[in-house]
Amino acid sequence: MENQTIKIGLPRALLYYRYRVLWRTFFQDLGMETVVSPPTDREILERGTALAIDEACLSLKIYLGHVAALVGKCDYILAPRVSNFGRHRSFCTRFEAAPDLVRNVFRDSRQELLSYEVDVLLKKDEEDGFLEMGRALGCPPKAVKKAYRAAKKAELAHHKARVQKQEQLCRREGMKVLIAAHSYGAEDPALGRMVTGYLKRAGVIPLRADLVDRDAAVKRSRELSPTCKWEISREILGGVALRRDEVDGIILLSAFPCGPDAMVNELIARRVKGVPLLNLVLDSQSGVAGVETRLESFIDIIRFKEGTL
Ligand code: SF4
Structure with a gap:
């Protein structure tokens, strides 16, 4: 499989807003293309609502609508499982269940999913998760490590710049x-x-x-x-x-x-x-x-x- 041809779909919802720079930089550094679902509109909202159970939160309904918008438009859709960063550092159970949920809801489509796991309590940190994901994509471990480190740096710099902008607004x-x-x-x-x-x-x-x-x-x-x-x-x-x-x-x-x-x-x-x-x-x-x-x-x-x- 040639890396240049791989298209990774990123649903514009949930953790996308936290990790968009990390994800985009990582995949682009490995020579892959990223496709982001369009901004939430009525159609995405209604589609997600129809796919989710009634008890799901609105954010999860929106997420499923974004996944649906990407089905058939990319080689893989990214659905990570982020459980915790350690003790007393948990994520909402929705983030833990995301890959299983997406797999189940879209089981009749031929869409491939891509995932990584962060569960520090089980000794899997974010870097481990990315290394595993890179391996699953057939990339050399050295290149994956380099791509992750560059992506993490870009993500932190992006967040820092946004924080500085808030400081200016605050003044x-x-x-x-x-x-x-x-x-x-x-x-x-x-x-x-x-x-x-x-x-x-x-x-x-x-x-x-x-x-x-x-x-x-x-x-x-x-x-x-x-x-x-x-x-x-x-x-x-x-x-x-x-x-x-x-x-x-x-x-x-x-x-x-x-x-x-x-x-x-x-x-x-x-x-x-x-x-x-x-x-x-x-x-x-x-x-x-x-x-x-x-x-x-x-x-x-x-x-x-x-x-x-
Ligand atoms: S924290 Fe969990 S339940 Fe609350 S909006 Fe986010 S995904 Fe939904």
């Missing part, structure tokens, strides 16, 4: 609202983009709790919860702890029905005092008008509290 004059959400929630057009778009049009500066130095955030998360076991939730908690005194309001944005967010958002609501909070839980029926009305009222509450309404 700007004007009303600032922090969005506490998973990156796929904050960036998906059916979820967070709707919120950030409205805030910007209303002259509010949206900041992101997940765009912070991850190690520093995990340390600060203990102020709000010393026992939270989900890695991404700890980063968000830490992001809230780091920024709570710099913002005028906080939006807890989640996809219905998210187990980790139900607990973590309740915790933030109980422990972060003195800053207006809006709990926004979106599902596939959430219309733009309804969301905008709630955002408008929230901005009015902030202005009223600050005496500028």
